[in-house]
Amino acid sequence: MKPFETSTSHIDNQLWIQLQAGSEWALGRLVKKYFNPLQNYGCKFVPSEDFVKDCVQEVFIEVWQRRERLSTPISVRAYLLSSVRKKVLREGFRQRILKDEHHEIDRVLDWHSLELPHEWAIIEQENVELLTQKITMLLDKLPKRQREVIYLQFYQNLNRDEIAQIMEINPQSVSNLVQSALKVFRAHWQVI
């Protein structure tokens, strides 16, 4: 039996069209579905919940007020993530909450220098919680842009071109960033 799958992007597009036609219901649905994930994403740039909440709200306000002029994006999710990213970065710089560190050149990481205990590789009897903690630690050690690419590709399930648009880099750079990040995981867990 094939497990149940919903084509979420299709539903998003339907909601978007209804929103454009002035449906407050559709707006409410999209807010319920995306507000939390968008706020979490924004917090990765500026760790201030209130500030990011305002930014996300502002993005929705702009979508609502400009709804008749907007076209239907190919991916509503990617469109919203991209709008929030722009808004948070722009407002962050403007209000001087954010310094220029996001444009730092990616550090080259020497994985062998990371002091991770060798028993990390043993996952056989581990529970998922412990494993999650370890991966979180590993992710924290990644350069910011690698972490963001991993987040967008695997958590937000976006494709390469969508990520390239959001991060304003070329698609090949997206692939390179993903590959260098995955290399780390492969190095630590043979099963991957």
Place this chain on the structure above:
Amino acid sequence: MSFYRSYQLEDFARDESFRQWVLEHEPINTQFWQEWLVENPDCRQKVHLAKAFLLALEENETDLSELELDSITEQILQAPPTSSSRFRQFPLLQWAASILLLVGIGWGGYSYFSPTVANESLTAVVFKKDYLEQANPTERVQQITLQDGSTVSLYPKSRIRYPQPFRSQVREVYLEGKAFFEITKKTQQPFWVYTDHISTQVLGTSFWVQAFSEAEEAKVVVKTGRVSVFTRKDLENTSTLSKTMKAGVVLSPNQQVAFSIPQERFLKSIVETPIAVVKTPLSNYLFEETPVYQVFDLIQKTYGISVIYDAKALENCFITATLTDESLFDKLDLICKITHSTYEIVDAQIIVHSRGCK
């Protein structure tokens, strides 16, 4: 599902069914994956790792409740126009330009940048004698009665052209902007509404057409009767109207279609506030231990919208409720809540997913 055996971390993390289990605890997929793990114990390691990987990325720093999100929605709806909002320093045009960039589809004839192109097409289509043109420069909807008794409510900033009188085989009007049509039924003389990108054919019915020249989308919303919508391109490729036409969309009441101009694609959906198309006594919506499939069938009849469900999954679901005043979507929300189901709207149909009742 043996192909899952060869999956790597990346594949699991991106698999929709896997994600619904890990991130949304969706019951059907949860059950599937638990069973799959029992059947494939050797894959346990990598499944656990992939699961932990997604959970690590989740990092729920914030988690606003449904109630808080409702109040946020209210605030969004009531926000003053953008000029007075919190971040007022961005020029509107700059924002518009960035939206274009993100969406990644052509700006086309957006009137901001090409003010001359936008107004040409309607004139180009019908530059014939014997055509009347009426424009609505006011702020209010204007009523126009055509010679066949049909009425047109012309919205502001819209205009319409039509031959006076209509030709004998066909009634044709050309619209730019938005209008609501109530068409007198004449089976032998179909009524056509042409806009730049789409054409709508009807026999006798009422519906809205919206096709502003600067918009990237044209839309048709049906109130009563049935209409067919075609792209202009397809129509022009077909020499006579009677020939079979491709790419048409048939709409019935409570349905609408949006035509995305840059993508050249129709998207059919349900109107925002569906109304009853069949008069149904309110008492029909008093349910007492009623099998839920009967409720769905009643909704289907009342609103003329298909409800698709798995009869077997719902066979033990019963409802006791009064659903006389709620809108269609509120009714559906309530029914789904009671029966542990969810629904989605796909291609203007309601699809109910249920894990059954005990």
